[in-house]
Amino acid sequence: MSITSPAARVPNLLSWVRLPPLGLDPFFFPDANARRVVRFNKRYFDPVASGTKTTTIRYDDPMALGPALFVFEDDAGHRSLDGLVTDVVSRRLDQMTDDDARLGPGMRIEDLRRGLQSHYPGLPEDAVVEVVAFKLLATDR
Template sequence: MAVAAAYGPTGDIIAPCGKCRQVIFDISPDICFVVREPNGLTTRTAKTLLPLAYDWRAAEQRQRIYMWEGYEPVIRSGAKRQTIRIDDPFRPGPAELVFERSSGEVTVIEAIVTEVRSLSRSELTDDDARRDGFDSLNDLHRALDQHYPGLSDYSTVDVVTYELPPPDGGV
């Protein structure tokens, strides 16, 4: 399917306005617009013409939480039940914990984000450290320094707590 916009008085093909791009994007991001480029007419998808569009479909997808591959065993064992993030917003609801291995293999674990708390790094507690799979608050701070160099005591962090569904799918 392709759509073209034309300038009324001349009938020349013109680029669609932002509102038209968004309306077509809402129908399907893969619909093509006919547009004029320096070498003539060509087609571009609504997604290409509106790269940072509001996409209601994204809200229906599971959020993906990318994790370091070394955390997988402690997550599976239940020793790590949260992650601390900077400028990486999450919300309560279904999620996927994604481990991209150095080998190129990707492992995904289903999870449910149960809580997201925003606080300053200095407000983190020993309980936060334990839920994050660390023996002490000092160990947690060392890991934060490794993952987020230059993070100050006053930087805002998001503490993302999650649960894994029971292995048998039961309650």
């Protein structure tokens, strides 16, 4: 009596899957000039819309330069703004200075670190974060 493994009795599943020709997958064009989505808490709508908030610090949320749609999560009005990510700089959180973080008047780096650790539970003190600069684009909405 011969013993056949279960895997040998199941047809090769990959033979049933049709893959697009190499290089034609529409999801893998990182250099495309596509508008990216940047998510914000709804409490930041007014500061972003007025131009007083022009930077954001992100952890494990890669940002790309270029056109962006700023989406304000959990906002009853589903508000969004058209913008442009103008600069992305990586910094270690424990080595970041006020200048690196582009803090506004009266803000301290210690407050920023505490806020980030509250927003990202378990954020390591030596985490690498991205300082993302942006601006709004004029729209005809």
